[in-house]
Amino acid sequence: MSSDPAAGAADAQQAAASSLGRSGLRCSSITVDVDTEGLAAPVGEAASVSATVSCTARLSDLALPGLGGSKTLSATMVSAVDTWAVRGG
Template structure:
């Protein structure tokens, strides 16, 4: 070992270690966002399906909201903000006509607990799903 190189390993470690930690945190954030995206997709699908089997347009929103929140809870996703909007115009289709119900679920996923410098504190994900209404189901 050359005496002129003393301490160079410590300096290299001091430079590389924070970069490796930041890379790990970025990978965790990306994984959280990708996983949350699939969970929000499942919630939108469940919300649309529950709304499409509702008897009235008024109850469709309530059923969709409950289904989306239950799915997100079952999936273990904790959103700092959740909205569910439902287009229930397909429930008013005349008997014998297939209508559709569309649900959109928006979830704000917190990222601040990762302590990644310069990263946003949260990321908002949104998913939309359309479900068919049975053409011959009873209508109110």
């Protein structure tokens, strides 16, 4: 976790690539979209940040060998920002 938006985005990209690699899923492309607007909320106000990871994988890797085409798989996770922590956003 990072309280700095740029560092958080870099950390999220690295974590996504590492996690997908360990899972055995081979992605032809990985994108990570991080929403850090919650870090700009005033201390004392409830806020959250989120990250959406998308992986484009060949259908032959997901289902049957020889099957053509690709599929983009996406997932989003949301995390609460500590209400009373100093924020870097």
